[in-house]
Amino acid sequence: MYEQTSHALLNDILTKLKPELEHPNMRHFYTRLGANFYAIHSLFHLLYGEREDFPAQMLKLVETLARRYVERPTRLRDSDMGREQHYDWFLSQKWVGMAVYCDRFADNLEDMRDKLPYLQDLGVNLLHIMPILACPPSASDGGYAVSDYYKVDPRYGSNDDVKALAETMAQRDMLLVLDVVVNHTSDQHAWAQSARKGVTKYQDYYYAFDDRSMPDAFEQTMPEIFPVNAPGNFTWDAAMGKWVMTVFNHYQWDLNYRNPEVLIDMIGIMLFWANKGVDILRLDAVAFLWKKMGSTCQNEREAHLLLQLMKDCCQVTAPGVLFIAEAIVAPSEIAKYFGEDAINAKECEIAYNATLMALLWDAVATKNARLLNQGVRSLPVKLDRATWLNYVRCHDDIGLGFDDQDIRHVDYDPHAHRQFLLNYFTGHFPGSTARGLPFSVNAKTGDARFSGSLASLVGLEAAIEANDAYGIDMSIQTIITLHAVILSFGGIPLLYYGDAIGMVNDQIYLSDPNKADDNRWMHRYYFDWEKAAKRKQSGTLEYRIFSALKKLIALRKEIVAFADIQNRELLSVSNPNLLVYLQTDHKTSKSQVLVVANFNAEPQTLQLDEISASIPFFRQVAKDLVAGTLLELEGRTITVPALGFFWLAEG
Template sequence: MYEQVSHSLLNNILDDLKPEIRRQDIRHFYTRLGANFYAIYSLFFTLYGQRDDFKTQMLRLVETMAKGYIARSAELEQSDIAREQDHNWFLSQQWVGMALYTNGFADNLADLADKTQYFQELGINMVHIMPILMCPTGKSDGGYAVSDFRQIDDRLGTLNDLRRLAEEFRKRDILLVLDIVLNHTSDEHEWAQKAINGEQRYQDYYFVFGNREVPDMFEQSMPEIFPESNPGNFTWNEAMQKWVMTVFHNYQWDLNYSNPEVFVAMLDIILFWANQGVDILRLDAVAFLWKKIGSTCQNERNAHLILQLMKDCCQVTAPGVLFIAEAIVTPVEMIKYFGEDAIIAKECEIAYNATLMALLWDGIATQNARLLYQGVKNLPAKLERATWLNYVRCHDDIGFGFDDNDIRAAGYDPYAHRQFLVNYFSGQFEGSPARGMVFMHNETTGDARISGSMASLVGLEAGQETNDQALIDNAVKKIVLLHSLILSFGGIPLLYNGDALGVINDYSYRDDPHKSNDNRWIHRPKINWERAELRKKQGTTEYVLFNAMKKMIAIRKETSAFADFNNRELVDIDNQHLLCYLRFDHQRPSERVLVVANFAASPQYLDLALLRSKGIDPFTRFVDLYSGRQPAQYDRHIVLQGFQFYWLTQI
């Protein structure tokens, strides 16, 4: 879009660019900059236009994008062009991800590069490597307290090791996903250390106050993230004799994005990692980017403007790189991280479907799908050229942040139901086979979350302890059932390290003084590769799980209806134990897959007459894509055994 004021400024900026930039052949950069500049200017002006140094900061912003483009390799530039031409490439059903810690899956980055065959064996072609940047020993928050945004933690390897890994992934058509922590730094970061030493410029990178007046104003409306271990949102720094905003942990200093220097510095870091061969950047804690007195300091409009600006700038320099929004918020807030008032995504192309994750666990605890159905029905439609990241477990705890209205519609009392879920998954509910642990119980609100590996939460650990084969078999069925849903729901499925092998809780964290006060380490496993070899031995739990996952992934990749083009239709089938939805090929709507999942331990039936309004003849014969067999069918009813699923196509 041409607009005189902004393009007049752009002409001045281009005249003022440093000679080493103007001498470069950057034709594609100029084309993209011209196309995006009005949006970039408008967003930057909205955020920072009131400042005297606005034009100076705009020049720095353009120079940062230009230098990032110049540093981009020819191979990555060709990838950018290819992805621009096939702009829906990431909506394909071909992509299946896995999240892992480098030193949980392997010894280090070099060892991880040597183990890429495992991903291909399973069918994984997108790998999210959990934080690997430099962080302090002990005060690391699992790698999310970064002390140097451009250095790899030397316990994991070097920058060259990462480049080799990225190259290895590219050879095998595996996407590399890396974390960028946008909201905060470690208190050992160079910026924080300069602030501590009294440099005002760097104190302005953070929220630093000489007394409690402003912090107390913030605290009136800000919730506590870790009320047990880190109550409050500010920490007294003895060396500075000042208060610092620390929303997460007292060693993580929140960055002040009302300062444009912070924005430009963080954009430079994003482009740096894009140029190392990273395909997708997971932007951590994006809901917290803008702080405003009188608000919760979460999901603020300006936080969205920051993300839009980052996306526009990245599209100029590295348009093939995607953003994941790490915002674990309510569905009505989550959908905004794709971009409000838009048709296509203009903030982040990918967002975590935390609501689906929590709803799936509710189905496991209750053995019915009432709340799951209600929550999925009310999940807002995503934008075009945006997609969900669907997962069952991740490195973090499980929170039960369902909408209270959905809970009531499912027939439960919100407070009592959440208490039941916490008790069930921590094994305190009579008859529960779960072996989870309560995380961050809030005495004031009664709220709590759950830690634990998938296998332990569904009863595999309990079954192995008691040598109860029926319990083991049901646990395996539950793991397969849950993955059948994230693989068919619509979006990119994300497996978690160890889940394809049935890895149970790891209690060794209790012996590590740096981890013992955070029970989330119970589900951050170190893979025993000797035991992992059991995936090749028939009759073992590892064999059953691994091969079930491998088979589902392969079928998914061959099923065009599982691509993500808003081509899912939820079906009410009048059986509280079943979840049912239709997936259809967006180009050939007649090619459909009927997904049915039974959350009960007992057999259930699906009345096909209820699907007549969806164009399905109740006497139609079906075949299950997963088993290759026709389902048990009598008259107009299909029977599902306990914890069974079907991916059905009409014969």
């Protein structure tokens, strides 16, 4: 968009760019800068326009973008242009992800290249490596307390190892996802160390106060993230003689984005890793970016403006790079992290579908799909050029973040129902075989989350110990059905390492004093490669799970209707134990797949006449895409196996 004030400022900035930022092949950079500058200037002005140094900060921002473009390798510039041409490339059904810990799935980044064949055997082509940037060996929050944004932690390898891994993955048509922790740093970061020494510039990088008056005012409305292990939101730093905002842990200092230098530095960091070949940047804790007195300091409008600025700047320098919003927030808030444009994601192209994850766990515990159906019906509509990360399990604890109104709609009491779920998954409900542990119990409110591996939470660990063949069968079937949903729901399915071979809780974390008080480490296990080898031995539980998921993933990649183009229709049925939805290939309107999942431990019947208007193509027979057989429909009913599912197409 042309606007005179912005255009004049841009001309002034370009005349002041340093000579070393001139480059013979800057045409694409200047084209993108011109196209995005009005938005960049407007957003920057909304946030920082009252500052006297606004023009100087704008110059610094553009210099950062130009410098990173000059540094960007030719291979990546070519990739950018290809992705610009095929702008909806990431909505394809061919992408399937997995999240891993570098030193728990492999030895290090170099060894990770040797582990790629395992991922490809399963069908995974998008790899999220959990935080690998330098952090203190002890107080690191699993890598989310960064002490150096420009350096890989030596325990994992080097920056060159990231580049080599990215190049190898690109050759295999695989995508690399890395974290950038944008909300806070370690208290050992150079910025924090300088702040401790009294350097005013870096004290302004954080929220630091001389006395408790401001912290106490903030605390009036700010919730506690870890009320047990890290109560409160401020920590006294004796060396600096100030109270520092520490929303997560005492050693994680929240960055002050009211200071434009923080934003500019962070954009430079993001583009630095984009230039190493990272395809997708996972931006951690984005809901917390802007702090405002009298609020929860979450989901503020300015946090969204910051993300829009980050995205616009990335579009100038590295437009082929995507953002994931790590925003585990209320269902009504999640979709806002795509941005509020009519079509394109103005903030992050990808967001975690935490609501679907929580709803699936509800169905596992209740053995019905009542809340699951209601919650899916209430999910906000995403933008056309945006997608969900659908997952069953991740590295974190499981929060029960569905909407109270949805819970009441299915005649549950919100507080009592959440307490039931917590009791169920921690094995304290009669008949439950789940082996989870409560996490971060808030004594004031009674709220809590829970930890545990997928296999342990669905009862597989208990069934193995009891030598319960039926329990093993049902647990394995639950694992497969949960994945059948996330693989067919539309979006990018994200598996968790270990789930495809049925890994259970690992108690070794209890012997590590740095991890013993955080039970999330019991599902952040070391990957068992001996167990993984059993995936090739017919009859083993590893074989049963792995081969089933491998087959589903391969099928998914062939089913165009599973691409994420606003093509899912949730169908209402009278059987409360079933989740039923239709996926359609809107490009041809011919390919349609009916997904039916049964969350009850008994076979359930689907009455086809209830959904006949949506499936006119279902006449005498339907094709079971997973079994590769025809399903007779003479009685106009389908019997869905206990805890089973169907992917059905026209016969």
